[in-house]
Amino acid sequence: MIKTTYPPSILQYIPFFFVIWSDDLLTLSEIAVVKKIIDDDQNLSKKDRETLNSWLNTAQPPLDTEIKSWQRAISNSGIKLVEGDNHPLTSFSKKLISQNGSEHVFNEDLSAIETNLGIQPNHYHHLFEVEVVLEKTSNFYDPKEIDQIFKGTNHREIDEFREALSNSIFSWEIIKNKENFREKVLTQVQYLAKAGYGAMAYPEAYGGTGNMPLYATIFENLMYVDGSLTVKFGVQFGLFGGSIQKLGTKKHHDRYLTAIGEAKLLGCFAMTETGHGSNVRGIKTTATYNKEEDNITIHTPGKNDNKEYIGNALHGTMASVFAQLIVDGKNHGVHAILVPLRDSENRLMPGVRIEDNGYKLGLNGVDNGKIWFDQVKVPRANLLNKYGDIKSDGSYYSDIKNPNKRFFTMLGTLVGGRICVAKGALSGAKMSLAIAVKYALQRRQFNDNLKIQEDLIMDYPSHQLRLTPAIAKSYVYQITLDSLMKIYSDDSITDKRKIETQVAGLKAIITWFANETIQECREACGGKGYLLENRIADLKGDVDIFTTFEGDNTVLLQLAAKGIMSDFNTEFNSAGFSAVFKLLGTQISDKLVTINPIYANKVDKEHLYNPKFHQHAFDYRTRRLTYSAAMRIRDYIKKGVPTYQAFLKVQTHLIALGKAYSCELAYNTYLQFTETIEDKKNQQLFQKLGCLFALSEIREDASWYLEQGYLGGTKSKAIRQRVERLSTEFRPHIEVLVDGFGIPDHCLTAPISR
């Protein structure tokens, strides 16, 4: 026989029990929370205690009829639940027992259930008659504090820069004509140069501060203004200026760097050719040294050997041209040479031909073009000679004798650009998320027939699942990229090969993540997301190419995988791996553990939320994939299959490895960072977001983990449910989370985000 009325001592627990059981929110650790509150409740009789404890038995859950009678007790009370309360369910419960005129002392500890079980309005929305409260979001966390955590030591400079973006020159507007758009972007770049932002990463002697991390943050913040501006800024100061800074020597710095930082000398980074993008080593442009004239002839030999997609091609007066350097008939591999493109009156130099690349899917404010060289002669001094030089006697000289190593050393200095690309793409994702979240907190659609007001789309579980894990991932990637940029900029670390591998993988997964997220946000905003005024559309078109430029993602992941398999110790080529594999195979197989069935089906919250579990899962995956890829390649080679072909045969395997490694790296970097957050509240927030990141990632690769027996079916399902539940738990804080990105208000111009 089930009671339909309850004494106040029990009644105060009813709303909690109803929410818990109607939504099956209990796992062992969660039962413990509730049980402790019951045990500590001094005002319960023995019998009350027994009753309450009997409702915590998952082996014998309360009958449906019992739960229904709780629901009636709640509904019939006529009390309204106020979402704006700090602990809405606790307040509700309090009113519930005082309504009956009872003198029973309310158990204030009940609020701990709300907190610890992560009960959110979502869990009881429509269960109660809810009074709508104006606050769309909780103020439990402070977005300014979050932003401060991201900004770190450069916070003053970053704030200043963000403030500078309020200048009307950066106002967002639609310019469809590419010539007009390019003019505007050029003016913006010149403005930034004048304000000293372009030279930021250069040495002080050339107008800079030597602060590469700050330069990268400026770059990433420019995305909030416009993608074309960001890319043109990057081409001018990062790629063109950067190539001179990193590959040139003092004579080049003295002559050019100040003018470049001031945008008085505009230039190009002419590496990619129509016929050669990913395979830089295969480029065809030649730079032939003429001993008798002591100069270098730059030449485009064939139809598809012109430089292509070169930014600044229509505005630039000089280019760093990557070409095969031929000295005395011998090819010394790819080197960069400065080649004037236009004279002081902006006329093309003899032998130089430039064509506009025309309209593109995005970035139409960037003047990309094709460049041909017809026997163009430049002085020997124009060779950027840090890693390879032509001496005055006309002989070639380099400190790095191995041409392979020399090639990768030169390319390696340019890795900073790849970090910037990933950061820029991430800004696109963050901005889209901010717009989509703010829209979802205004937009209502559908209701149940009882209520007048329709539901906020942010309150739909599917919408939470769409946006919240992406926000968590943005947190993790932001911290990871900032951390990598610090390591990259640290001149005391001379061997950058490991970081090259890391950046290759991260650039790939983060730019893909950004594109998927922007698309998700576009769809989440419905038709409004399709209008240019709401900004997501441009971000979609602009960020798209980030998956291709500065390295095609698929190629980069294979590069990363090769780096991992060679333990960062050999050059990136496919030859001579056998010895490494053999060693590696033994090393790794020793460490591969067998997963026991209890672990594979452990579904308790404590375990699933434990970073040790996440780290173990990521580590296991990377090791397993490294081991199995290495073994497969070794087996092919043993059978006589050529190494190149063996690598080709495991191509999709290598791509999976590259992704797995990058994911693990990001999580570990993030986790380590969260240890340094001093404020406990914010630290816990960051760690909980890390947990959502990790579980989402494991979830997305669940089929692999299940195939390996690392996850059992029950655990895999439990992870899926935890991802959904965590997404719901962040619901009250979701606006704070996107405000924490620190996107300047004057950049968030989308009408739907106001």
Add this chain to the structure above:
Amino acid sequence: MIKTTYPPSILQYIPFFFVIWSDDLLTLSEIAVVKKIIDDDQNLSKKDRETLNSWLNTAQPPLDTEIKSWQRAISNSGIKLVEGDNHPLTSFSKKLISQNGSEHVFNEDLSAIETNLGIQPNHYHHLFEVEVVLEKTSNFYDPKEIDQIFKGTNHREIDEFREALSNSIFSWEIIKNKENFREKVLTQVQYLAKAGYGAMAYPEAYGGTGNMPLYATIFENLMYVDGSLTVKFGVQFGLFGGSIQKLGTKKHHDRYLTAIGEAKLLGCFAMTETGHGSNVRGIKTTATYNKEEDNITIHTPGKNDNKEYIGNALHGTMASVFAQLIVDGKNHGVHAILVPLRDSENRLMPGVRIEDNGYKLGLNGVDNGKIWFDQVKVPRANLLNKYGDIKSDGSYYSDIKNPNKRFFTMLGTLVGGRICVAKGALSGAKMSLAIAVKYALQRRQFNDNLKIQEDLIMDYPSHQLRLTPAIAKSYVYQITLDSLMKIYSDDSITDKRKIETQVAGLKAIITWFANETIQECREACGGKGYLLENRIADLKGDVDIFTTFEGDNTVLLQLAAKGIMSDFNTEFNSAGFSAVFKLLGTQISDKLVTINPIYANKVDKEHLYNPKFHQHAFDYRTRRLTYSAAMRIRDYIKKGVPTYQAFLKVQTHLIALGKAYSCELAYNTYLQFTETIEDKKNQQLFQKLGCLFALSEIREDASWYLEQGYLGGTKSKAIRQRVERLSTEFRPHIEVLVDGFGIPDHCLTAPISR
């Protein structure tokens, strides 16, 4: 002791054994193929036969050293392998034994190994020194025959229409200014109308042919010209004209339909409002009948109640306005009313306000706008009165008494538009695939150091995996949509509720598929894919919104799921489901089989390629998801959770169900169609593509199947490998497969596809 030379009788088998073992291509059924050839070979000695058979033992595979010695025998021969041969490996083998001057009679049956094991150049690329042959593709299949299978009975009209698209009015060009772009598109629409294509679906009396499937095919082919043209064409003839055709009666047809078909009367379909898109039933525009004046007042009551994203808004002179029809103070729900927007001199009618929606992510040749009505009066006759009328005595009348049913009946007549949207999106995917494939057959990048020429990117396994399953899916979806359109257009089927559910689901999965595919193709074409001239960029921007308009995909999948759960027997609302669930629960649970471990780990080719396995897997998933969703909802309801909330709680589950159902529907429809293909060769091709579709789909949801225990880890891995292997097997035919789409050559203007 392993031999390094082999007698001719054995030697002729060596290249096959090498390819087979170096690539682990053997499963039981494949061993049987090779074994039979050995058994049938009359020229083998007993000892030879034993040797060969010993190399077929997977339990005791040949030693690596043995395989390596085969490789040497091949390499040292110096014979070149010619890819252009019909059976390159067989020809190679023949040369190999004749080279030794042997008189041994070559076993011509060996070619059966090549065919049956699906050995492709990919499997031996770089294993042999390959002579490059100019044919990029095999001519084993004929694209014209494939195209004919797709075109079916309307082939003559389709060919004629495609030919018509060669007119210079349809030449592709970049027009960035939206006003100019819209002018051009308008001219194109008028041209098509004049040629009789607009009225195609209307009755003969109004200049049409009553052929809705042909209309849909025309719509889908227009995507090869331009997305804006397609959409504007659809708005004018399908949505505006269609609403009059389907919701109006003879008086409306007589008065308007001919002029609409001729594009002399341009109009809008004004349903969506700023505040209401997905929730059409909640629109706020009112149509109030004034008895004394015998007219209807159309009014926009609030700030967000204006019509929005309305196509033809800037060119249209009339609109079908969807509004709440209020007669005698009573709201009879949403009805459509014809409202003049502009007079004969193109001035706005009194009370009508129209604003341009401005620039969009794509479709900038379509004039989308917002429309406000301020107490605009129209005659009673303007009510499209097929399903609900105001009689001359001023009373409301409808044959369908239930307002809910009436609403869904009206909306249901417009389902044809949703099929068209899916078809249009699919055209975008097909065109992108054709461009990406043709580019990948020209573009070379990377090589091993031995060869001079770099590899075609189409020969990379990762590239094949990127494009080939998408081609297979395009085949399946095309056939499915054509078949659905036939059923939809069949007037003898009066109850369209089932097809509404089906179209809702298919529109969602196909438009998502199209967007993913276009993105994959963009990236597959690298920087070239980013240039507008190569067409993929525009397709990306245009097709994007197909996931939102004519029903947001996420909402549609839930609609589909509800239809499935109610077995298509009740209206689409969330009330009153309990009884249905109870019934359904019993019915389905009876049919759910337990999967035995042998089945869950069956990995033989025969089994994995068997459509019965695919159908079983899809059926199992749909049933299981239906059952579990129904049970979850029932459990919530039993506990007193309101129905609306119960559905919300299983929202992500419903979305999974909607997808699963649609996938199953597509596969079954396709499979049934392949039975009707008379030519065996083409039938087998279509069936093999169906197999790739099915395995890809199962693979993509492998985590779910693994969680359920339907797939074991081994089988899941085997499926992954089969997807990769099938993708490789289609490599020689890949250009034929995309040519089979029948995209007119004059539309394939992308320079990279020429």
